[in-house]
Amino acid sequence: xxxxxxxxxxxxxxxxxxxxxxxxxxxxxxxxxxxxxxxxxxxxxxxxxxxxxxxxxxxxxxxxxxxxxxxxxxxxxxxxxxxxxxxxxxxxxxxxxxxxxxxxxxxxxxxxxxxxxxxxxxxxxxxxxxxxxxxxxxxxxxxxxxxxxxxxxxxxxxxxxxxxxxxxxxxxxxxxxxxxxxxxxxxxxxxxxx
Numbered sequence: 001x002x003x004x005x006x007x008x009x010x011x012x013x014x015x016x017x018x019x020x021x022x023x024x025x026x027x028x029x030x031x032x033x034x035x036x037x038x039x040x041x042x043x044x045x046x047x048x049x050x051x052x053x054x055x056x057x058x059x060x061x062x063x064x065x066x067x068x069x070x071x072x073x074x075x076x077x078x079x080x081x082x083x084x085x086x087x088x089x090x091x092x093x094x095x096x097x098x099x100x101x102x103x104x105x106x107x108x109x110x111x112x113x114x115x116x117x118x119x120x121x122x123x124x125x126x127x128x129x130x131x132x133x134x135x136x137x138x139x140x141x142x143x144x145x146x147x148x149x150x151x152x153x154x155x156x157x158x159x160x161x162x163x164x165x166x167x168x169x170x171x172x173x174x175x176x177x178x179x180x181x182x183x184x185x186x187x188x189x190x191x192x193x194x
Contacts, residue, residue, distance in 0.1 A: 002035045002036075003018075003021060003022070003025075003035075003036055003037075003038055004035055004036070004037045004038065005037075005038050005039075006037065006038065006039040006040065008039065008040045009038055009039055009040040009064075009066065012040060012066045012067075013066060014066060017064070017066050017069050020069060020071060020074055021038065021074060023071075023118070024071060024074045024075055024078060024118065024119075025078070027075070027115055027116045027118065027119075028078050028079075028081075028082060028115075030082045030085060030086075031060070031078065031081060031082065031085075034060055034085075035059075035060065036060045036061070036062060036081070037059060037060065037061045037062075038061075038062055038063075038064065039061060039062070039063040039064075040063060040064065040065075040066065041063035041064060041065055042065065044065070045064070045065050045068060045069075045070075045073045045125070046062060046063060046064045046065065046069075046073045046074070046076065046077040047062070047063045047077065048060075048061065048062045048063075048077040048078070048080035048081050048084075049061045050081065050084040050085070057084075057085070060081050060084075060085075062074075062077040062078065062080075062081065063077075064077070070121050070122040071118050071119050071120075071121045071122070072112065072113075072119050072120065072121055072122040072123070072124060073122070074119075075112040075115060075116075075118070075119035076108055076109065076112045076119075076124070076125070078112075079101060079108045079111050079112045079115070080108055082101055082111075083100065083101045083102075083103055083107075083108065086100030086101060087100065102155075105125070105126040106126045106127055106162055107162070108126070109124035109125065109126045109127045109148075110127070110148045110151055110152065110162070110165065111148075111152065112124070113144065113145045113148040114145065114148040114149045114151075114152045117141075117142070117145060120141040120142070120144075120145050121141075122137065123137040123141075127144075127165070127166065127169065128166045128169070128170075129144070129166070129169045129170070130169075130170060130172075130173050132173045133169065133172060133173060140172055143172055144169055144172070147165055147168050147169060148165065150165075150168075151164065151165040
């Protein structure tokens with residue numbers, strides 16, 4: 001899985017971001033053996049594009065905002081690449097036996113969260129959900145991911161699976177989630193001696 005970094009991102013790339021990219025790619029077997037160009041963006045959290053030359057795929061590109069990068073953003077952009085690859089070259093039709101990830105931002109969020117819990121470190125951008133879920137994302141992430149997995153399965157027989165998913169997500173705040181374990185050590189308070 002070779003990654004090629006643009007000169008602009010090389011100046012800003014941190015070891016943390018590089019490790020996150022490499023770790024994320026492990027969960028995208030569709031991209032194994034492909035070269036992915038990684039660039040920098042300042043406008044959005046990330047973007048993805050596929051370049052064509054003569055009707056065939058010639059280049060896979062993702063752009064990331066390195067300082068604010070999350071696994072969710074990396075996974076989302078890699079899912080966009082998989083969405084594009086599933087449609088194949090422009091000269092040929094995709095194989096009918098493949099079940100491609102449908103086009104769209106909400107669909108990309110759903111398939112990213114369903115792919116692996118690694119991509120649940122931040123709330124998805126495009127799925128509609130109550131503010132409390134966004135504000136307390138880590139408390140709800142596991143439940144939302146489970147609903148995304150169910151929505152992917154439901155899509156096989158139910159056309160309005162996104163509407164169903166967002167409706168189920170809206171119901172989550174009525175059930176108090178188990179609080180997540182603190183990720184940072186808490187400060188120990190000791191009584192002062194007099």
